[in-house]
């Protein structure tokens with residue numbers, strides 16, 4: 833008989849600030865109480881998708897996509913002009 837491990841305990845989605853009597857979700861308030869600025873220990877400061885997207889270098893991905901698109905356009909133009917490009921296969 834196998835035993836499945838329990839999922840890791842997640843931080844609660846909402847926190848209660850006793851100073852203000854205010855319940856808030858720290859993922860949407862940059863990890864702090866929106867009224868007094870109290871920061872709960874271990875609270876996430878952003879939603880998971882936003883924390884993941886902040887780790888991605890979007891500039892480099894955009895440059896790479898631009899390079900691919902421009903290369904594709906160059907191959908189309910070269911093909912229409914009957915130019916020969918070595919290593920691409922356009923004759």
Ligand SMILES: [Zn+2]
Pocket residue numbers: 849850851852854865866867868869870
């Ligand atoms: Zn507060």
